[in-house]
Amino acid sequence: MKMLSILLLVLTVNLNTFNQTKEYSLVNVNQQGVMLNGYDVVAYFTENKPVKGTSTYASFYQHATYHFTSITNKQLFDGNPDKYTPKYGGYCAVAAAFNKMEEIEIDKFQIYQGHLYMNRNAKAVSVWNENPAGIVKKAEKNWPKLKKKYGKLITN
Numbered sequence: 057m058k059m060l061s062i063l064l065l066v067l068t069v070n071l072n073t074f075n076q077t078k079e080y081s082l083v084n085v086n087q088q089g090v091m092l093n094g095y096d097v098v099a100y101f102t103e104n105k106p107v108k109g110t111s112t113y114a115s116f117y118q119h120a121t122y123h124f125t126s127i128t129n130k131q132l133f134d135g136n137p138d139k140y141t142p143k144y145g146g147y148c149a150v151a152a153a154f155n156k157m158e159e160i161e162i163d164k165f166q167i168y169q170g171h172l173y174m175n176r177n178a179k180a181v182s183v184w185n186e187n188p189a190g191i192v193k194k195a196e197k198n199w200p201k202l203k204k205k206y207g208k209l210i211t212n
Contacts, residue, residue, distance in 0.1 A: 082207030083120040084146030084160065084174075091120040092174070095162055097140045098129035100172050106162045117141065119210070142172045143192075144199055145207075149173040150180040153194035157206050168192070 086093050096109035109123030113130040117137045124130040133140050144152045151158035160174040164181050168188050175181050
């Protein structure tokens with residue numbers, strides 16, 4: 057009976073290990089691992105435009121390095137990175153709504169309901185402007201599948 061209990065325990069541990077949720081990362085970084093080619097994500101909120109950051113003021117968050125224009129912007133980011141991190145890994149929000157992955161133009165962005173959304177081009181911005189709530193709803197549904205398809209598996 058004791059042997060059966062041990063065997064069941066081992067099987068349970070193995071099944072729990074097998075069934076653990078896999079985490080995927082998908083972020084729009086360059087070859088150096090820098091988000092949005094070094095543009096300051098905080099500046100989109102504070103200056104309402106893309107501003108190139110510098111490696112002098114950098115932070116690492118969720119598998120990406122972020123560059124900032126100042127220590128103040130770095131501190132704002134460090135204090136609440138989820139507020140400033142672009143949605144959908146910094147890829148095109150409209151494309152994500154259509155279950156696709158697309159690069160972005162650094163100046164095609166929107167701040168919507170307190171979040172930064174990037175887009176591919178002027179046409180994507182036009183589609184976004186027609187129904188931002190609908191785009192976000194669809195993109196939120198598609199994003200986990202896109203991360204799994206195009207992202208990399210995170211191992212600890």
